[in-house]
Amino acid sequence: MEGQREILRHVFDAALKAVAPDAALLRHVRLDGAGRGELVADGRRWNLADRRVRVLGAGKGVAPMAQALEDMLGERLDQGFVVVKYDHGLPLKRICQAEAGHPVPDEAGVRATGRMLEMARTSTERDLLICLLTGGASALTPAPAPGLSLADLRQTTQLLLDCGATIHELNAVRKHLSAFSGGQLARAAGRATVLSVIVSDVVGDPLDVIASGPTAPDASSFDDCREILERFGLESRLPSAVRDYLRAGLAGRAPETPKPGDPLFGRVRNILAATNRQALDAAARAAEARGYIPYVLTDRLTGEARQKAVELAAEARRRAEAPGQGGKGLCLLAGGETTVTIQGRGRGGRNQEMALAAALELEGQPRVCALFAGTDGTDGPTDAAGGFAFSDSVARMGGREAARALLAENNSNAALALSGDLLITGPTRTNVMDLAVLLVDRP
Numbered sequence: 001m002e003g004q005r006e007i008l009r010h011v012f013d014a015a016l017k018a019v020a021p022d023a024a025l026l027r028h029v030r031l032d033g034a035g036r037g038e039l040v041a042d043g044r045r046w047n048l049a050d051r052r053v054r055v056l057g058a059g060k061g062v063a064p065m066a067q068a069l070e071d072m073l074g075e076r077l078d079q080g081f082v083v084v085k086y087d088h089g090l091p092l093k094r095i096c097q098a099e100a101g102h103p104v105p106d107e108a109g110v111r112a113t114g115r116m117l118e119m120a121r122t123s124t125e126r127d128l129l130i131c132l133l134t135g136g137a138s139a140l141t142p143a144p145a146p147g148l149s150l151a152d153l154r155q156t157t158q159l160l161l162d163c164g165a166t167i168h169e170l171n172a173v174r175k176h177l178s179a180f181s182g183g184q185l186a187r188a189a190g191r192a193t194v195l196s197v198i199v200s201d202v203v204g205d206p207l208d209v210i211a212s213g214p215t216a217p218d219a220s221s222f223d224d225c226r227e228i229l230e231r232f233g234l235e236s237r238l239p240s241a242v243r244d245y246l247r248a249g250l251a252g253r254a255p256e257t258p259k260p261g262d263p264l265f266g267r268v269r270n271i272l273a274a275t276n277r278q279a280l281d282a283a284a285r286a287a288e289a290r291g292y293i294p295y296v297l298t299d300r301l302t303g304e305a306r307q308k309a310v311e312l313a314a315e316a317r318r319r320a321e322a323p324g325q326g327g328k329g330l331c332l333l334a335g336g337e338t339t340v341t342i343q344g345r346g347r348g349g350r351n352q353e354m355a356l357a358a359a360l361e362l363e364g365q366p367r368v369c370a371l372f373a374g375t376d377g378t379d380g381p382t383d384a385a386g387g388f389a390f391s392d393s394v395a396r397m398g399g400r401e402a403a404r405a406l407l408a409e410n411n412s413n414a415a416l417a418l419s420g421d422l423l424i425t426g427p428t429r430t431n432v433m434d435l436a437v438l439l440v441d442r443p
């Protein structure tokens with residue numbers, strides 16, 4: 001018989017399968033007709049007889065999408081170039097593939113982004129440029145604006161991360177120091193038609209923030225960057241070239257990113273192909289097939305990881321005590337991305353921290369268990385995707401005091417290693433943020 005751990009894992013795997021980027025692409029894009037055929041994407045058609053098809057892409061999950069397009073288009077695909085995180089590549093036949101640094105951008109990323117901008121700039125009215133974008137793309141596509149260096153971008157990103165800037169704030173600044181992000185790839189493509197297929201790793205799925213929105217109108221401005229940097233007190237700590245460039249932007253001497261309503265977006269179509277909500281819905285179906293009544297609580301889970309875990313575990317305990325549940329029990333599901341305010345010197349990630357905090361909450365509650373995991377297979381600077389929490393996890397960590405001490409040190413990886421509750425998947429090549437799965441078994 002399947003135990004709690006196997007059921008949790010099964011539900012998570014079903015969610016991952018539903019947001020596999022290649023399958024997501026194939027749900028939205030297909031080839032129709034014989035001969036040169038027509039490309040159909042969400043109801044729009046492009047006759048390929050008189051068009052060249054080029055593919056660009058960036059992100060952790062782009063390699064399977066590129067493979068799917070190669071298989072679909074065969075010789076109709078003229079050329080392509082994609083960049084993925086190190087160790088996230090797959091064999092490709094026609095599309096060139098580079099691997100580059102993530103989360104810290106590197107020179108390989110600069111070279112790859114230069115190649116993609118070049119391909120966009122040399123595209124013409126005859127070209128259909130298919131852009132594949134998934135989470136991780138912001139770091140993989142460093143294209144320093146004129147006068148800036150890679151080191152300037154890295155330093156500015158780190159300063160913002162250290163202050164706890166949100167992804168919206170971080171990407172507003174990144175877009176304004178870039179020649180690629182914030183709609184600028186679409187602008188570089190001149191009169192070519194642009195079709196972007198996007199996998200969302202941002203809460204709420206904002207197209208201008210996911211992957212720093214290379215083909216989306218940018219809602220942020222140089223003025224927003226000034227406000228963000230002032231609010232964090234970072235102005236004086238920025239590299240001087242960045243300070244000068246942002247001042248030039250504010251004075252109208254550096255180009256703004258293209259904004260909503262810009263006519264250039266008339267030839268751009270952005271398709272949201274996979275989201276956290278889709279993963280949650282698939283998880284719900286998988287739980288139901290195992291006899292559990294599923295409840296999707298939210299796809300916008302944010303906030304301090306340990307606190308959110310305690311809230312979710314408390315909700316599961318409350319429901320465990322309530323009478324009247326049917327089937328085998330309940331499955332509570334939540335998705336999003338929490339944060340960890342680091343206080344200690346241990347190793348872990350937001351999902352592992354959630355699992356550790358939930359384990360403390362669920363101690364001695366054999367009817368409730370949980371899994372917290374990142375859909376990309378990576379949680380913090382560790383090789384785990386996340387972790388499980390069972391009623392006896394804390395005992396396996398050496399008891400309550402030991403578990404609490406590990407949590408205080410943000411040492412969730414060590415805690416879950418002790419209890420044997422780490423989830424290790426390796427790179428999943430997709431990324432729709434994190435999932436929390438909690439099972440409440442019937443008495």
Ligand SMILES: O=C(O)C(=O)CO
Pocket residue numbers: 134135136137138139167171201202209210211212
């Ligand atoms: O992961 C990235 O590239 C982002 O900035 C959010 O999609």
